[in-house]
């Protein structure tokens with residue numbers, strides 16, 4: 001049955017776009033509801049982030065035992081992580097294991113890109129077109145497209161001229177790259193660059209690091225996981241996970257109840273030292289509760305981090321160039337193994353682009369204001385069009401012919417980060433306006449998928465054909481998210497959280513900053529109040545059909 005649309009190739013209950021952590025779990029939940037669905041995935045296999053980002057050093061920066069699903073006792077029983085922070089191959093193996101355990105691949109179409117999705121107001125369905133030529137009609141559309149999945153294009157003059165080996169951390173070749181004997185350049189010192197640089201430096205003849213903005217990075221203190229420790233974690237896993245669900249960052253570690261200046265200078269320094277020794281993304285931010293809100297308090301943590309860089313890096317000029325000046329934590333804090341130590345190597349040169357900017361990429365290397373650098377390989381670690389990039393890459397047309405791209409021209413607007421007014425039956429996973437990128441994303445993903453599955457179950461069991469966020473509820477949510485952000489230091493940084501890394505992108509602080517726990521409570525309250533702020537209706541087409 002295709003409702004008279006001859007070009008429809010298939011009719012399903014739901015289309016899920018993306019086969020990363022989000023898409024895989026969504027497929028499991030929708031199958032449980034008895035829905036007929038398909039996942040459309042651009043990549044050649046499952047994994048999302050962990051399929052694409054195969055650069056040397058790629059690993060998670062949330063403890064592996066927390067950066068995983070919690071919904072399945074079988075997965076918990078049968079999977080064992082080997083390191084505190086798992087490598088990309090291990091996380092990819094985990095997602096392969098999930099796909100196999102639940103026999104997911106039979107409903108996933110790989111190497112196919114969703115190009116457009118148009119809402120049919122008469123039928124209350126989406127018409128989804130793919131690069132494979134499919135035209136799928138589905139009642140629900142779930143955008144599990146990822147927050148960090150649309151790579152930023154390098155906007156440097158001459159970028160297309162380079163005739164050496166051009167590489168992008170987010171599209172790394174499956175078979176790896178051998179840099180032995182090569183002169184290598186890397187542009188970008190965000191999370192990916194900071195993870196890759198020490199390993200590339202180990203192999204390359206010489207590595208030139210082109211740095212525009214220095215970033216704070218905390219030592220990972222990565223180590224193999226002792227079997228006894230894993231068993232201890234698993235024995236109490238549900239409690240640990242529930243703590244994460246109700247926490248700010250989606251992790252099981254309690255936040256500090258102390259303010260920075262409540263303690264003596266010695267005590268403060270000892271607490272920062274303890275965090276630095278413990279390692280991980282929250283090494284310093286967990287020490288005090290005013291880290292993200294008080295400029296002077298934040299300065300204390302900044303001073304500590306800069307002092308560490310100066311202690312590690314031997315050359316004082318390089319150390320100064322590597323020392324960030326923004327409020328710590330307001331751009332994604334990185335986690336590294338031997339990043340700053342790498343600059344003590346003879347074969348590594350930092351090129352500080354603030355004093356020596358790139359003039360152009362040439363066929364044989366990079367020309368800066370002061371010199372020509374010959375390169376065999378050039379690595380771009382320039383990040384993503386974050387949060388909205390993958391959504392805006394699709395031609396999404398909602399009610400009244402409105403395009404999502406146009407609706408979001410001045411910045412993204414959503415209700416709960418889950419739905420957009422004017423785009424009924426389309427769900428976002430960790431969309432703008434949710435804690436997503438500020439959290440352990442697997443915890444946030446599970447919460448969103450469960451919420452979406454609950455909403456779909458609610459609609460189907462009551463024969464509603466349409467759910468849509470009201471524009472009032474959306475406006476109030478956007479105002480709420482902005483107000484929360486204004487109470488912190490976050491909006492002061494030029495970060496990808498704000499869209500500042502993309503030329504022409506509206507500058508709007510996208511994530512919800514009040515923590516996973518508070519956000520979860522807000523989502524739960526909306527459901528308890530009968531899906532407050534959503535309009536649930538039975539569409540005219542269905543009504544007409546039933547009346548006939």
Ligand SMILES: Cc1cc2nc3c(=O)[nH]c(=O)nc-3n(C[C@H](O)[C@H](O)[C@H](O)COP(=O)(O)OP(=O)(O)OC[C@H]3O[C@@H](n4cnc5c(N)ncnc54)[C@H](O)[C@@H]3O)c2cc1C
Pocket residue numbers: 017018019020021022023040041042043047048049050051053058059060061062067112113114115144145146147148149192390394429430439440441442445
């Ligand atoms: C290098 C790196 C390290 C990270 N480390 C951490 C970490 O330690 N902790 C943490 O919490 N988060 C981390 N993240 C964030 C990470 O993206 C999330 O944790 C998580 O993997 C997101 O899962 P997802 O399924 O929502 O999105 P993704 O994994 O990004 O998957 C989305 C999928 O959708 C596909 N897709 C997009 N558009 C289309 C389209 N039009 N048609 C078809 N398919 C499409 C993409 O190809 C992709 O496979 C990291 C991100 C990166 C890039």
